[in-house]
Amino acid sequence: MLVAIISIYILLVSLQMWLLFGTINKALDKEHLDFSTYSAIASVIIFLCTVFFLRYVPDIPTGQNKKQEDENDHAY
Amino acid sequence: MSEDNKKIPAWKADFPIKKREAAYVSRKEFIKLITFFSGTLALANVAIPAFNFFKEEKEIGQYFVGLTTDLNVGGMRTFYINEDHRTPYMLIRLAEDKWKVFEQKCTHLSCSVLYNHNEKVIECPCHHGFFNPEDGSVIQGPPPRPLPQLTVVIKEDKIFVTDFVKQTAESHG
Numbered sequence: 631m632l633v634a635i636i637s638i639y640i641l642l643v644s645l646q647m648w649l650l651f652g653t654i655n656k657a658l659d660k661e662h663l664d665f666s667t668y669s670a671i672a673s674v675i676i677f678l679c680t681v682f683f684l685r686y687v688p689d690i691p692t693g694q695n696k697k698q699e700d701e702n703d704h705a706y
Numbered sequence: 707m708s709e710d711n712k713k714i715p716a717w718k719a720d721f722p723i724k725k726r727e728a729a730y731v732s733r734k735e736f737i738k739l740i741t742f743f744s745g746t747l748a749l750a751n752v753a754i755p756a757f758n759f760f761k762e763e764k765e766i767g768q769y770f771v772g773l774t775t776d777l778n779v780g781g782m783r784t785f786y787i788n789e790d791h792r793t794p795y796m797l798i799r800l801a802e803d804k805w806k807v808f809e810q811k812c813t814h815l816s817c818s819v820l821y822n823h824n825e826k827v828i829e830c831p832c833h834h835g836f837f838n839p840e841d842g843s844v845i846q847g848p849p850p851r852p853l854p855q856l857t858v859v860i861k862e863d864k865i866f867v868t869d870f871v872k873q874t875a876e877s878h879g
Contacts, residue, residue, distance in 0.1 A: 632733050639740045646747040653754050655850040666755035673751035680741045689734045 635687060642676050649673050764870075766856070771797055771807070771865040780823030784810055787867070795856065796821065797865065798828075800839055807856040807867050808842050814849040828853065 649669045657666035769787050777783055783797045794810040798821045808828065812819050817832035821839060828837040835847030842853035855871040 636733065636737060636740075639737055639744075643740055643744050643747065646744055646751070650747055650751050653751055657754060657758065663755055663758060666751075666758065670748075670752045670755050673748040677741075677744045677748035680744045684734075684737065684741060687734050687737050689732065 632687070635683070639680060639683070642680055646673050646676050766867065766869055768859065768866045768868055771867055774805075774860065774863045774865060780821075782821040794818065795867070796828075797858075797867075798839060803860075805858040805860065805865060806839060807858050808837075808853040809855075812849055813844075813851040813853065814847070819853065 649672055653666045653669045656662045657669075766787060771785055772783065777797065777799045779799050779801060781799050784794050785797060786794060796808055796810040796819070798806045798808070800806060808819075810818055812830040812832065812835055814830065814833055814835050817830050819828050819830045819835075819837065821827075822829050826839060827845060828839050828842070830836070830847065830849065833848050835849040836845040837843065837849070837853050838845050842855045844850075844852055856867040857869060857871055859866045859868055
């Protein structure tokens with residue numbers, strides 16, 4: 631399940647990178663301001679989605695699943 | 707003090723940090739990092755149109771380039787506006803009464819572009835990008851944007867350039 635969530639996150643960030651790349655290529659001047667505006671709105675929406683989905687990702691405390699190996703852990 | 711505690715060296719007792727725990731990155735931490743990266747991208751995406759909206763447009767006015775007798779049909783001449791040597795411009799004579807002025811920097815990696823009258827293209831020799839000399843649009847190659855074009859005004863055999871020509875969506879590569 632977590633792998634699916636991480637994949638969705640990476641997909642969303644890739645989409646944002648694609649939008650930013652398009653904005654840089656198309657709208658470095660005053661022309662095509664409409665394109666860059668819609669791209670900015672989409673990018674912010676994606677960011678808000680990623681922030682919202684954070685609550686569905688469980689926080690596994692550090693080393694919790696490593697307890698059985700702690701006995702032999704001599705690496706400091 | 708128990709026997710076990712005696713076995714622990716002093717340095718270990720002072721720094722009881724386990725390497726495994728210190729180097730452990732949970733999935734939530736990783737996703738938080740991705741979210742931070744996402745926020746940075748969103749900020750950059752908002753900053754570009756905001757910066758462009760408030761940026762003042764460069765006004766050239768009327769700049770004298772030369773005489774119509776200076777250039778033959780199919781010829782090309784490089785010039786600078788207000789001695790700004792960072793941005794070269796090229797004046798092209800496509801036909802007897804057809805003049806065009808473009809920025810002479812390729813929109814890919816800023817190489818100097820050249821007009822090829824035989825092929826009727828503006829060519830970037832670095833990575834073989836080709837532009838249309840009619841409107842500066844990209845015909846072929848890696849350039850992502852058309853060449854910026856200036857308006858040409860002819861007054862009694864004198865050539866002047868004025869402001870940038872607004873690009874249309876169709877001319878966009």
